[in-house]
Amino acid sequence: MNDLLQPGQHLDPDQLNAFVEGVLPEHERRESLAHLADCAHCRQIVFLAQQAQQANEPVPVKAATTWRDWFRFHPLSMLGAASAALACALIVTVMLHLHHIAPPPPPATETAKVEPVQSLPPVAPREEAPIAMPSVPERPAAKAIPPPARQSLALSAPPANPIQGGAILADTSTNEDNARVTTQLRRAEPTAPAPSPAAPYIPSPSAADALAGASVENLPANGRAFLSRRTEVTGSITQTLQAKAGLRPLPSKLPIATTASSGALILAADSVGTLFVSKNDGEPWQAVEQQWQGKVVRLALAPRAIDQIASQKQQTEAKNSTDNPAVAPSSFQLTTEAGVIWISEDGMHWRQQ
């Protein structure tokens, strides 16, 4: 078609029209453009033709965007897709990086967070001051109760000072021989020493909880409880929610409100105050005939029993014996809702103090 473009000649209307309508091949378009750059006459013609075309033909209204338009190839759409992919990759990279530099979760034996706390049953308040734990004989054949709530606890990083801010803390300990693993909730006190992550176990005597009269704490509605487990080396009671959850259910099918144990002998009162006793760590339970007025609100070991347990533990440690399942007799005491205290040695027969 090169004979169409000669120096000093103009493009014919067919060529100009093809240029205006954009149907020329690329090489012809370049040549036509070069000619138009030099020829004002042909430029005038193409602009006039274009003007007439626009005057006679209505401006096409762009159709509404359909879903097909989203998938139609377009250089700008490809650019947008590439930008979106780059942004996504950047976000994922940042998230992975943040995940990498985040502090590792605390060891399972340190602290754990429990929420929601509203599901915890209300329990009586107890004293906060830890009591120096007397040496008690170790219970050789004590059965370790697995902490059922541990799996459900959300692990969290240990706070710098876990006893600040009124958080409820609990001491934690690992299983030891002849030890019963229970969990204890305790409201943190500003004056209490902060446990270090390296030594997460606070040897607070569980018997002191019994003496204090309560081992669980009412939790604030919006509070968070940091739980830790502690080894009960005394073989006495440490009543916690988790310990309750580890026991077999009571025949009344009601939740355990309070419990006390001495060796394999366990007393438990349900939420309506009915007392049950078990001589074999909760199986089977046997209902205790009610000899008092009102319902039982609290179970504990008598002070004399604590002394006995402490001395028994000392003897056991001295002998380093693990095959002695015997547990010295001890006294239980229960408190009714009227505040009357009853005493029993076997859990079945009670007398008013």
Added chain:
Amino acid sequence: MDSASTQPVELGSPVGTPVALPPASTGVEIPAALLDTLWSEAEAGSLELSREAFAQKLRAVGAKYNCGLAPGQRPSPTQVETFYRALQLRELALAHACALGREAAWEQFLQRFRAPLIQAAIAITGSSSLGQDLADSLYSELFGLTERDGQRRSPLASYSGRGSLMGWLRTTLAQRHVDHHRRTRRETPLEDTDVAATPSAPTPTTEALSRLGESLAETLRALAPEDRFLLATYFLDQRTLLEISQLICIHESTVSRKLKHLTAGLHRQLLKRLQASGMSKRAADEALGTDPRDLDLNLRNLLQAPTVEAFSNQAKSSGTKQT
């Protein structure tokens, strides 16, 4: 160079008279099956256009444009078929049948294009009466009332079918209008109408002006054809960005950006050339601030100087050209 032409470019025949067709051997070979398909799609039978007449036209078009390929390339059968299928077959058959003087074709042509032709002419001339005159003039020309060498000629024979027939008619109308305008009006050079302004700055020396003129001419000559087209349409023809963008099918903002880059690039090139000719940077900057009226330059001629290199290999003359 801007000589206008109203000569038809292909031979036609008066209506109702036999036409001497070119030999069938000149052109691209079209397979018989493809030819049958094209002939059916063009509905050439209803236009009293025989299969052989339509085939000759197709061959001529294919040979003229080398089936859309660059010169020197040999089209493959697939490329031949693609080229022919991309043509406006119905309009090509209609135009060719009209050029051959087929009665049925003219009836159809008048029915389809008579009114649009007048509207286009009015749009081009901006006047109803002038537009009507222009349309009538072209219509008579299309009908083949013009004779050359004893034969009637119709411009419709030059329609190749690559664009729309209506577009071809519009372009032909525009060409006739421009030709008429140039014949009837005397072109007055801009230099005569310019009023010399009082020089506000000291006039550079003659040597500096000479260097500036030479550098400017070299810089403009070095531009690509498309760049020169943009500069010419925008600065010489005073076309709007919208008009330019619609013509070359790029966005208006792209045209604006290209023009901005072009002018900035021209400024840099001029500075370089002036410095290369021995001027200091400061002197070159001052020279670029020269009042254009001090320059003995015709920017229109510089910008529109034909690129000889682009056409050096196109020395062949053709009877289809307008002079």
